Amino acid sequence: MISYEITAFNEPLVRAERPAPTPTGTEVLVRVQAAGVCHTDVHTRSGCYDLGGGKLLRMNERGIGLPLTLGHEIAGEAVQGGEQVPASMLGKPYLVYPWIGCGVCEVCEAGQENMCAAPRSLGIFRAGGYSDHVLVSHSRYLIPIPDIAPEVAAPLACSGLTTYSALKKINPQTLARTPVVVIGAGGLGLMCTKLVQALGGRGSLVLDINPTRLAAATEAGALAVFDTSQPGAAEAIRAAAGGAILSVIDFVGSVQTVELGMSLLSKGGKIQIVGLAGGELPLSLPMLPLRAMSIEGCYVGSLQELRELVQLARTSGLTPVPTVCRHLHEAEASLNDLEAGRITGRIVLKP
Ligand SMILES: [Zn+2]
Ligand SMILES: [Zn+2]
Structure with missing residues (x-):
């Protein structure tokens, strides 16, 4: 062997x-x-x-x-x-x-x-x-x-199971009615983009900083893709969502991506952290109840x-x-x- x-x-x-x-x-x-x-x-x-x-x-x-x-x-x-x-x-x-x-x-x-x-x-x-x-x-x-x-x-x-399990933790009505913001268009982000469609979801808005990976996300069926290294990306994402952003799945898990993901969430939204890039964040505690925000870690x-x-x-x-x-x-x-x-x-x- x-x-x-x-x-x-x-x-x-x-x-x-x-x-x-x-x-x-x-x-x-x-x-x-x-x-x-x-x-x-x-x-x-x-x-x-x-x-x-x-x-x-x-x-x-x-x-x-x-x-x-x-x-x-x-x-x-x-x-x-x-x-x-x-x-x-x-x-x-x-x-x-x-x-x-x-x-x-x-x-x-x-x-x-x-x-x-x-x-x-x-x-x-x-x-x-x-x-x-x-x-x-x-x-x-x-x-x-x-x-x-x-x-x-x-x-x-x-990559499939982690993504599937994360999507199952989103309220099915929310998944059907609002887009999922997918951070990171690597193996998991691409799988997620495909699974959102297979599960009957509204679709995904995919964020990355690599044009090749973003092109792959478009190919995988993303509603829209965004290069977050460019200025104005957050406004463009909100405009593309056309309404509330209630689900963010972060397949990177760095300080920058989690901060971005949390800032995109509408009231009552949830960010799921899957990636393990690492770092730590100061968290303003009143913002959790005031924005009714959930932060969830997902493991396979x-x-x-x-x-x-x-x-x-x-x-x-x-x-x-x-x-x-x-x-x-x-x-x-x-x-x-x-x-x-x-x-x-x-x-x-x-x-
Ligand atoms: Zn793995
Ligand atoms: Zn056991």
């Missing part, structure tokens, strides 16, 4: 070769066919998140141990199962739900494993998909994808939501975001390209 892993934070990934694990009990060994490259992987390799004010959240303080094989957007074929895995599951293609919790706490019991305080997420706390094989702890985390190509399905597990989504999303992708004709397929051995270069903003859409690694 060949994997690309972090052996030291803030250092290049290292190629490792070792025997593939043998699944026991409920475990399933999946032969990886596609593994999406996510911005979280860039953060994890760096070893920390920027909390602002010179403070860092270090990955080892989050319980992330090394060596670690990255990759949480995984699609592949179930090739071997433990004694409790039905033989009929083997030999078929699946999307892997990677946001695995402890499985026994009340949060996990309620189906919110992505919120578990003792996470075992693949590619973050356990070996992930930057490999030719990955061990999944239970067959219930495998979602059949008989009619979706692995490189199309893989990004659904994080549940197993049930991923099942719903795969169903939506299979039935709604949800077209994939632009995808660049690369060989697994380009994992390190792909992280560098993503970090430097040289990628439009998603990179998917294939062994």
Whole structure:
């Protein structure tokens, strides 16, 4: 089994070769066919998140141990199962739900494993998909994808799921009647633009500072796109909304983008922060009640939501975001390209 892993934070990934694990009990060994490259992987390799004010959240303080094989957007074929895995599951293609919790706490019991305080997420706390094989702890985390190509399905597990879960946290009437302001036209922002349409939303106003990414957002079906590095962008966004702005989803999560997003909100609006660019903000507390403003942090989504999303992708004709397929051995270069903003859409690694 060949994997690309972090052996030291803030250092290049290292190629490792070792025997593939043998699944026991409920475990399933999946032969990886596609593994999406996510911005979280860039953060994890760096070893920390920027909390602002010179403070860092270090990955080892989050319980992330090394060596670690990255990759949480995984699609592949179930090739071997433990004694409790039905033989009929083997030999078929699946999307892997990677946001695995402890499985026994009340949060996990309620189906919110992505919120578990003792996470075992693949590619973050356990070996992930930057490999030719990955061990999944239970067959219930495998979602059949008989009619979706692995490189199309893989990004659904994080960029798709995160976006879907964020959109589901918007009141359906609000989604149908008012546009969603999408900050950041990377993999998640483009996915969001497509999902707003698939869910019957009014549409999205997409903000970025990169003309290539903005063009991709137009291609993805945005109502309008805005280069926020240009003067007058905020006024243009309000004019394009043609009414209240009640939903902002920030896929960047920097001081500038969150400040902009909050300033755009009408009374009763909500900003959801998804991106982890980092920083800290002073917050005028009376403005929260006076503007009835909500600030919500979003972290991926549940197993049930991923099942719903795969169903939506299979039935709604949800077209994939632009995808660049690369060989697994380009994992390190792909992280560098993503970090430097040289990628439009998603990179998917294939062994
Ligand atoms: Zn991700
Ligand atoms: Zn749990």
